[in-house]
Amino acid sequence: MHEWALAEAILTSVKQVAEQEGLKEVTEVTVRVGELQQVERPILRFALLQMKTGIYMNSKFRILKAKSTLKCRVCGNSWEYDIKKMGKGAAEAIHFIPEVAHAYIKCSKCGSSDFEIISGRGVLLENIKGAK
């Protein structure tokens, strides 16, 4: 159900950007979701469609994926993390707050939990198309 909170945030942002850019109608919204947060794209899409109104009433929603890449700050190792390997409880915690990954994931080379999330963290509003 976290996807509903994200959908609400996305639509609020879309409205703000559309107002800043003087768009009278939004026709397409592109969102990229990071694998680390395990956002269920069908639920997010459903939530967006249920909540859409006003200037984005007729908008299409493109929801793209981003692989989660982590980089160790200690040894410099970069690796793609497959969240599906994670146990259910920890994966759910990371779903809500991706930063808690630091409590569960260690560098695949040196074992440090001091790593940077290079990509695939959470939700980003990537592009908005519309008519002025």
Add this chain to the structure above:
Amino acid sequence: MPVDPRTSIINERLVGIRRIIAVSSGKGGVGKSMVATTLALTLAHNGCKVGLFDLDFTGPSTHIILDVQNLTLKEEKGIVPPTIYGLEYMSLVYFVGENPTPLRGEDVSNALIELLVVTRWGALDFLVIDMPPGIGDVILDLVRLIKRIEFLIVTTPSLLAFETVKKQVNLLRELKMPIIGIIENMKMDVTESIEVETGKLGLKYLGEIPYDPKVECAIGDEAELLSTAVAKKLRQVAKGLLLVEKRER
């Protein structure tokens, strides 16, 4: 573009909260968590609807003071904070358990934003925040993201602690944030130095809390917590907050 959509919704999440009070200090170990928790309990005992939000990510302790165990998070288009001793309670502890969670600056900001976005607070009279020590990421982000926070500052009689408090006060003033006052915790000697120094800063001295060796025994027990010296002093502080609240309604 690209835009982080999360920050757009934060103030919407807090719209049902009348006052947001950050219990803060420049220094660690001054009793912020005990003051924040006891203040929240005291306000709740005065009939207020109160939330307690632990933002000390790397050293959370309010869950220990409240003896929070095995609470299940309720999902409803986000997370509804569980209620404990009448307080709506949220902490990163729900997500990390006993695991250490080393977070650097950007991670702290992201975790804070995510918690603010995902938490569905009810209609509250007060949200009390237990802040991490110092003038780091959390304080800067909260001031940036939530415009109507008030700060209640905790110090000990130590001039070392007060020196860091002065820095925090100066920062908050630069940021034009309201400061409710300064409370002096763990007082052992009869001295007015902190009260005098607080006066020099032009801030309200909220009073002194005597050092209470029994406070450790009260941890995890609501009735005991509300009978500590901390609670006795905070009843007066809460009374002051409620008077302000009454006037503003």
